Amino acid sequence: MRKLFLGATALTAALLATTAFAADPIKIGRVVHMTGPAAGGDAVSHTPNVKLWVKQVNDRGGLKVGDEMRLIEMVEYDDKSNPAEMIKAVQRLATQDDVDFLLSPWGTGFNAAAAPIFAKYGYPQISVTNITDEIPELSERFPGMFFTLGSTTGFVEGLRDTLNKLRDSGAIGNKVAMVNVADSFGIELAAVARELLPAAGYEIVFDKSYPLGTADLSPVVKGAKAAEPDAFIAFSYPPDTFALTEQAIIEDLNVGAFYTAVATAFPAYAGKFGSKIEGNLGAGGVNLDQEAMKAYRAAFTKHNDGPPEYWAAATYYAGLQVLEQAIEGAGTTDRQAVTDFIKANEFDTAIGAISFDEHNESRHYWTVGQWKDGAFNAVAGVGVPVGMEPVAKDGWN
Structure with missing residues (x-):
């Protein structure tokens, strides 16, 4: 199953853009556990945050890449919570859909399984819902893999x-x-x-x-x-x-x-x-007393008619903010340049200021x-x- 969506403003912009000067959208791919035993976690911690983030970015005109404002276009597949299906879908996003960036899947095992494909095609992998003690080994093997939820x-x-x-x-x-x-x-x-x-x-x-x-x-x-x-x-x-x-x-x-x-x-x-x-x-x-957390939860609640969960949702949204700030900071969709920017900079997010030490934001969680x-x-x-x-x-x- 393939699913494409644009934010409301993005759709309006697409209908009004009748000239050849409109910037191409930034295509971002995601494999979703829409069905199967992992669907509940994905539906709560990942999907509503992706929709919120895309709407927020597209409502303000998109991401500023160099001198252009570029809307986000999402390309999604259901893997039925099956690791083999997930791997095939990530491969398809990278090779057939040729997406500019990939979002990490939900779950520790799924992130580990996806890592070789992210690395093969040079995608930064901000691996959020993933808890492991193998961060040093994985970081060395997959230099574009980043960790945010702890060991x-x-x-x-x-x-x-x-x-x-x-x-x-x-x-x-x-x-x-x-x-x-x-x-x-x-x-x-x-x-x-x-x-x-x-x-x-x-x-x-x-x-x-x-x-x-x-x-x-x-x-x-x-x-x-x-x-x-x-x-x-x-x-x-x-x-x-x-x-x-x-x-x-x-x-x-x-x-x-x-x-x-x-x-x-x-x-x-x-x-x-x-x-x-x-x-x-x-x-x-x-x-719940942190100001950045209050702002995030208020925005999430307004967009989703209900509050976010009290753990990985905020961290996953923070990972999307890292990707956004890295694309704009690098001024390009070149994946290596964006990966290098993530390694070298600090980011202002819903969970506070974060940066990556040897790929690992394990100092604050x-x-x-x-x-x-x-x-x-x-x-x-x-x-x-x-x-x-x-x-x-x-x-x-």
């Missing part, structure tokens, strides 16, 4: 530190039940947790993985409950984050710390479970958030101010 170890350290605060306050003990989705995201996080948590004095009393797309997670939650943990940790993707939480409510899994990963920050998570998720911990979070009073605020992070201190979960009220 695996950083995320587990944030979770460990959050558990430590709860343990120090007497809210939890040392027994942890841990589960993970069996793809690169969950496998890598769980592997690091198996090292860091016991080293901090925690006993992992239940350790279980499950395949991506598993429909029935009740056996997983029942097994975790039987181990009588003080804390429950799930390195999960959106469908399983919802399913695990639902099963925890059904089974009345009574723990002082309940953590699920991707989608815990989604408004739909609060919409489904309401006050029952008060005190739930999850991946990411944001600091949030790692753990918590639901409290209807908002998901950061309680742990690296080089960034958090929104609040963690508190114990008090049942499924």
Whole structure:
């Protein structure tokens, strides 16, 4: 499936542009998980931000490239959440559609799979929804790849530190039940947790993985409950984050710390479970007091008739801002020139000023958030101010 879209002003401009002097649009390609198990994450963290960004840029006349204002034209394909289909679609965008730039796909494994094609054709890859400890190796192998959401170890350290605060306050003990989705995201996080948590004095009393797309997670939650943990940790993707939480409510899994990963920050998570998720911990979070964050969330809410999620959405939008500022700063759509500009400059974004040290903006990111009073605020992070201190979960009220 191929999808082309222009912002409203872009469409108007295209209809009115009757002379040969109109600048060609900048074609940007994107492979989308429109269907399949990864569709939920893409639909919340990526797609609405792309639409917002394209509308904002085209409403002001496009990107200024040298002396020309050039509108953005998007070219999109559905990969059905299938890595093989994703690779074919990225290849098609690069070779048949000849897009000027590519946006990174959603998900750690998908970013790794796409990286060789981005590199082969010289596209900068601002890899946002991608958490890995292999940043140095990937940066060396793929010199146009950039990272913004942090490292695996950083995320587990944030979770460990959050558990430590709860343990120090007497809210939890040392027994942890841990589960993970069996793809690169969950496998890598769980592997690091198996090292860091016991080293901090925690006993992992239940350790279980499950395949991506598993429909029935009740056996997983029942097994975790039987181990009588003080804390429950799930390195999960959106469908399983919802399913695990639902099963925890059904089974009345009574723990002082309940953590699920991707989608815990989604408004739909609060919409489904309401006050029952008060005190739930999850991946990411944001600091709602930052002015740049307030401006981004206001613009997103106005354009989408609802707020963004509280984690990767803002960082993904910041990645689009980096690409925009790099194209305009370089004054060209030459991909190598834009890549070099990204490496050498600082960018003003929704998450604050960011720059890349050895391809990695890993000095400023949030790692753990918590639901409290209807908002998901950061309680742990690296080089960034958090929104609040963690508190114990008090049942499924």
